[in-house]
Amino acid sequence: MTSFLPGSRRQDLRPRSSDRGRSPFVAWAFIAPALLIYSVFVLIPIGITVYYSLLRWNGIGAMQFKGLSNYLTVLTDPELLVTIGNAFQLVAYFTILPVGIGLGVAQVIRNHLSGRFGTTARTVLFIPQVIPLVAAGIAWSWMLASNGVVNQLLELVGLGGVTRGWLGDFDFALPAVGIIGAWVLLGLCTMLLVTGIAKIDPSLYEAAKLDGATGWHEFIWITLPGLRQEIGVCVTLTVIAALASFDIVYIATGGGPGQATTVPGLEIYRLAFAHRQVGLASALAVVLMILVVICILPIQWAMREPRK
Amino acid sequence: MGHAGATEVKGVTAGGFAARSIIVGLMFVTVLPFITMFSAALAPSGTYPSGLQWPADPQWGNFFEAFKSASMDRLLFSSTTIVICVVPVAVLIGTMAGFGLARLAPRGSGFVYLLFVIGLTLPIEVVIIPLYYEVQWLGLLNTKFAIILPLIALFMPFSIYWMRAHFVNVPQEMSEAAEIDGAGPWQQFWLVQVPLARPAILSLAILQFLWTWNSFLLPMVLVETPLERTMAGALGAFQGQWGTNIPLLCAGSLIILAPSVILFVVFQKQFVAALLQGAVKG
Numbered sequence: 053m054t055s056f057l058p059g060s061r062r063q064d065l066r067p068r069s070s071d072r073g074r075s076p077f078v079a080w081a082f083i084a085p086a087l088l089i090y091s092v093f094v095l096i097p098i099g100i101t102v103y104y105s106l107l108r109w110n111g112i113g114a115m116q117f118k119g120l121s122n123y124l125t126v127l128t129d130p131e132l133l134v135t136i137g138n139a140f141q142l143v144a145y146f147t148i149l150p151v152g153i154g155l156g157v158a159q160v161i162r163n164h165l166s167g168r169f170g171t172t173a174r175t176v177l178f179i180p181q182v183i184p185l186v187a188a189g190i191a192w193s194w195m196l197a198s199n200g201v202v203n204q205l206l207e208l209v210g211l212g213g214v215t216r217g218w219l220g221d222f223d224f225a226l227p228a229v230g231i232i233g234a235w236v237l238l239g240l241c242t243m244l245l246v247t248g249i250a251k252i253d254p255s256l257y258e259a260a261k262l263d264g265a266t267g268w269h270e271f272i273w274i275t276l277p278g279l280r281q282e283i284g285v286c287v288t289l290t291v292i293a294a295l296a297s298f299d300i301v302y303i304a305t306g307g308g309p310g311q312a313t314t315v316p317g318l319e320i321y322r323l324a325f326a327h328r329q330v331g332l333a334s335a336l337a338v339v340l341m342i343l344v345v346i347c348i349l350p351i352q353w354a355m356r357e358p359r360k
Numbered sequence: 361m362g363h364a365g366a367t368e369v370k371g372v373t374a375g376g377f378a379a380r381s382i383i384v385g386l387m388f389v390t391v392l393p394f395i396t397m398f399s400a401a402l403a404p405s406g407t408y409p410s411g412l413q414w415p416a417d418p419q420w421g422n423f424f425e426a427f428k429s430a431s432m433d434r435l436l437f438s439s440t441t442i443v444i445c446v447v448p449v450a451v452l453i454g455t456m457a458g459f460g461l462a463r464l465a466p467r468g469s470g471f472v473y474l475l476f477v478i479g480l481t482l483p484i485e486v487v488i489i490p491l492y493y494e495v496q497w498l499g500l501l502n503t504k505f506a507i508i509l510p511l512i513a514l515f516m517p518f519s520i521y522w523m524r525a526h527f528v529n530v531p532q533e534m535s536e537a538a539e540i541d542g543a544g545p546w547q548q549f550w551l552v553q554v555p556l557a558r559p560a561i562l563s564l565a566i567l568q569f570l571w572t573w574n575s576f577l578l579p580m581v582l583v584e585t586p587l588e589r590t591m592a593g594a595l596g597a598f599q600g601q602w603g604t605n606i607p608l609l610c611a612g613s614l615i616i617l618a619p620s621v622i623l624f625v626v627f628q629k630q631f632v633a634a635l636l637q638g639a640v641k642g
Contacts, residue, residue: 076467078545082460085453086516087472093491093513094479100490111493157386161379169380175628176387179394181635182624183617184574184592190599190613191393194400194606201396201412239390243632244639285639296483299576299592303599317485317577324489325581334489341486348481 098341104334111330122335132336134311135319136343138226139295142315143347145230146237146294151286154241158249158279159271162257177239185236189303192232193219196304219305225312232300237293241286248282249275284355288348295344316340394614401426401611409606419607426612430598431587436619438504439573439590445508447568450515451561457516458523459549473524479517487514488581495582506582507590511575515568522638526560527553563634566627573620591616 105123108116126132180188195201196218203215218228256274265273276283298317301307307314307322316336323333395412402418403409405425426432460466461473487510495506530553543551554561572590579593586597595616602609624631 079460079464079466079469082456082464082545082549083466083469083472086457086476086520089453089509089513090476090479090516093494093510094482094487094516095475097487097490097494098482100494101486104489153386157379157382160382169383171628173383173387174632175625176390178628178632178635179390179621179624182570182620182631184576184595184620186574186576186592186595186599187613187617188393190595190609191397194610195393195396197606199408199410201392204410204412235389235393238386240635240639242386243636247636289639292481292483296485298485302576303596317483320485321488321577321581325492330489337486337489340483344481344483 101334101337104330105338107331107334109330110328111324112328118331122332123339125332126335126339131311132319135314135316135336136339138311138313139297139315139343141226142230142233142294142297143291145227146233146297147287147290149230149234150237150241150290151245151283153238154245154286155271155275155279155283157242158245159267159275161246162249162254174243177243179239180236181240185299186303188232188236189300192228192235192300193304196228220309222309222312225305225309229297229301229304229313232304233290233293233297236300237290241290244282244286245279248279252278281355284351288351291347291351292344295340295347316343397610397614400606401608401614403607405607406605407607422607422611423615426602426608427615429608430594430612430615432612432615434587435589435591435594435616438588442504442507442511442590443569443572445504446511446515446572447565450512450519450568451565453512454516454519454564455523455554455557455561456549457520458525459527459553461520462524462527463553464545473520476517476520479514480521482517484514484577488577491578492581501582502584502588504583504588507575507579507593510578510582511572514578515571518638519564519568522564523557523560526557530556562630563637566631566634567638569623570620591619 106117106119108118108122197203198215198217202218206212206215216224218224221228252274256278257270260270260274296317297315298321301313301315301318302321305313307318317340320333320337320340323329323336399412399414400409401422402420403415403422404417404419405422409415457476461469491510492501495501495510500506500509539548574592575590576592576596579589580596583589583593586594589597595613598612599609602612
């Protein structure tokens with residue numbers, strides 16, 4: 053993401069002298085339409101969110117300047133803190149499951165995903181990326197319902213005792229939502245990692261075999277370093293998906309039972325549009341934005357320089 | 361294909377078999393939710409079906425009923441209108457800006473590019489509140505423009521990131537040759553760069569189509585009438601409407617996700633390429 057930041061490389065990418073002499077107006081004319089609409093509907097709103105976050109405002113009446121007190125509420129109110137905690141718990145499911153399974157699959161498959169079978173597999177595994185998250189939420193609500201297929205399967209293997217309405221259970225609702233997110237992201241991560249591992253020089257694995265390396269050693273010393281960039285991409289995408297989750301939670305549980313699955317995105321929506329606490333909702337939005345950046349930057353740095 | 365087939369034959373060993381079994385298992389997990397939605401959609405409307413069970417008397421009429429009671433025709437029209445307004449504009453201005461930033465690079469463009477890149481990680485929840493009041497102030501609340509304009513803006517970071525990366529990698533000689541022929545940046549852009557960029561532009565258009573079609577929070581907040589929203593935005597409303605009628609809800613959901621899945625299967629090569637490269641670059 054940030055690996056393409058302008059600066060060091062820009063100089064050599066600049067057009068030759070003949071072009072640079074030309075009026076910069078033409079150049080800006082190319083950039084202006086995008087910059088204009090982006091400013092009006094993204095950059096300025098970010099600024100307004102920060103401004104709102106300093107107010108007490110019900111959306112209609114008079115605005116009241118409250119300084120940083122909304123932030124104090126976000127960082128101390130247990131009801132709001134729990135939403136942030138839930139978001140981080142979702143990271144465990146959205147990120148670790150798909151990346152872990154994807155890595156395992158990539159290691160086993162290496163070059164076996166070719167031909168018509170490979171094409172079919174790619175097509176099927178990508179379907180969750182194509183459908184609306186809302187549809188995934190509805191499908192899984194049904195799967196996880198008390199008479200849904202998940203309980204049916206559990207009964208089939210003799211675990212009838214643990215069946216329940218998973219999304220309505222205080223202890224299991226959040227993991228269940230996490231599983232839905234993992235399902236959505238699993239195919240993409242797997243395909244990214246499988247595509248990545250195919251680019252690793254096979255002779256590395258052969259050499260390791262000759263040296264008597266076990267599968268585990270191959271994984272640690274060849275696969276993981278070789279997939280550094282792909283892993284970084286998967287982790288980035290899935291962490292953002294977890295921290296900023298909304299659609300799946302809104303559809304599958306509505307944040308319940310109680311506060312068990314409420315995430316910041318849902319709480320922002322509710323505070324602003326149902327409870328009319330625009331200032332507090334905005335402060336939570338700013339905190340969410342900062343959290344995403346704090347989580348993403350180290351990942352970007354880690355994947356930036358492959359040591360070779 | 362021929363070459364891939366040859367390596368495949370070699371690959372069918374014990375390891376290959378294990379690998380294939382794992383993939384088949386993953387494929388099963390992927391399609392299971394759709395199968396159980398399908399079986400539920402065929403149960404009698406208003407009943408409470410059980411997980412995965414082929415109904416004794418499949419009610420194909422459920423699909424028809426869901427289509428009618430959700431006014432899917434209007435919804436399809438509305439979604440298509442929004443896509444037609446969003447994707448060409450977003451692709452055009454994103455490509456122009458990508459070209460401008462990569463090739464013309466006027467003074468100060470580095471900072472502008474940074475502003476766009478920052479938007480790559482921005483959760484939509486961060487801007488949804490001011491967008492609501494802004495769109496209201498513009499008098500666009502509950503119109504299609506309330507969805508169209510913010511979506512175009514929200515697509516800019518990725519579009520510009522993607523197209524700039526493409527233009528940066530096009531060999532200089534191409535544009536230099538055009539310059540010798542006396543072409544200005546505008547002719548160069550349309551006659552040389554855009555035709556060369558066609559695969560990148562197609563991938564971008566596919567991704568933008570998906571994001572528009574599947575957008576949920578934005579249409580839900582900015583447009584009150586579900587029928588004026590996008591497909592996914594309306595699906596949320598139907599869940600409330602049909603919440604307890606699982607067969608109809610499943611039938612409706614399947615209809616709503618059908619267009620993107622059909623398009624995906626038809627253009628599967630381009631989609632997969634777009635999703636894979638889009639992820640790596642995004």
